[in-house]
Amino acid sequence: EAGVAQSPRYKIIEKRQSVAFWCNPISGHATLYWYQQILGQGPKLLIQFQNNGVVDDSQLPKDRFSAERLKGVDSTLKIQPAKLEDSAVYLCASSLDTGGGNEKLFFGSGTQLSVL
Amino acid sequence: GEDVEQSLFLSVREGDSSVINCTYTDSSSTYLYWYKQEPGAGLQLLTYIFSNMDMKQDQRLTVLLNKKDKHLSLRIADTQTGDSAIYFCAETSTGGFKTIFGAGTRLFVKA
Numbered sequence: 001e002a003g004v005a006q007s008p009r010y011k012i013i014e015k016r017q018s019v020a021f022w023c024n025p026i027s028g029h030a031t032l033y034w035y036q037q038i039l040g041q042g043p044k045l046l047i048q049f050q051n052n053g054v055v056d057d058s059q060l061p062k063d064r065f066s067a068e069r070l071k072g073v074d075s076t077l078k079i080q081p082a083k084l085e086d087s088a089v090y091l092c093a094s095s096l097d098t099g100g101g102n103e104k105l106f107f108g109s110g111t112q113l114s115v116l
Numbered sequence: 117g118e119d120v121e122q123s124l125f126l127s128v129r130e131g132d133s134s135v136i137n138c139t140y141t142d143s144s145s146t147y148l149y150w151y152k153q154e155p156g157a158g159l160q161l162l163t164y165i166f167s168n169m170d171m172k173q174d175q176r177l178t179v180l181l182n183k184k185d186k187h188l189s190l191r192i193a194d195t196q197t198g199d200s201a202i203y204f205c206a207e208t209s210t211g212g213f214k215t216i217f218g219a220g221t222r223l224f225v226k227a
Contacts, residue, residue: 042204042217102147107158
């Protein structure tokens with residue numbers, strides 16, 4: 001079974017530039033998550049989709065971050081304009097959404113973003 | 117709000133047991149998880165426990181849950197150098213809509 005695919009693996013940009021990350025979840029997984037992991041911290045949920053609807057985006061800085069999930073499959077996360085404090089690893093995860101509350105998350109390898 | 121706390125570092129000798137501890141605040145937590153992250157990789161689910169259980173064993177891994185104290189632990193028996201990684205405690209509340217992660221415990225295994 002193919003895992004969660006993310007690209008690019010690394011990205012270096014200057015502040016005020018824009019950047020986009022792509023994620024392809026495991027086939028059949030209804031729920032897709034974007035997490036931000038700052039060095040030395042645990043992952044923080046940015047946005048959660050169920051199929052192509054947003055379940056939770058309460059911690060997404062909406063003035064600069066946006067995300068979409070086209071046709072309930074692939075997803076892109078965009079930052080425009082980037083700030084120095086956006087330097088982090090952006091992790092995409094997916095889960096089957098069993099409805100029983102036990103959501104086992106499968107993570108991609110992440111995109112490491114450095115904002116200079 | 118919900119919070120999950122862990123100690124930051126643990127160092128053990130190869131062959132010893134490792135015990136990683138976690139506390140959480142959300143009394144409505146239904147499932148609690150342990151994830152492992154190796155350098156440059158995403159998180160990998162190791163094991164999980166339902167909140168009505170006290171213990172779960174899976175090969176070298178033993179999870180203990182004290183729901184009264186909101187304390188979760190992961191014991192790794194016969195720790196190997198390949199177990200060196202960051203271990204994250206996580207919890208999901210009723211409905212399973214949100215998974216909250218701790219900051220992670222970095223396990224160092226000395227040969």
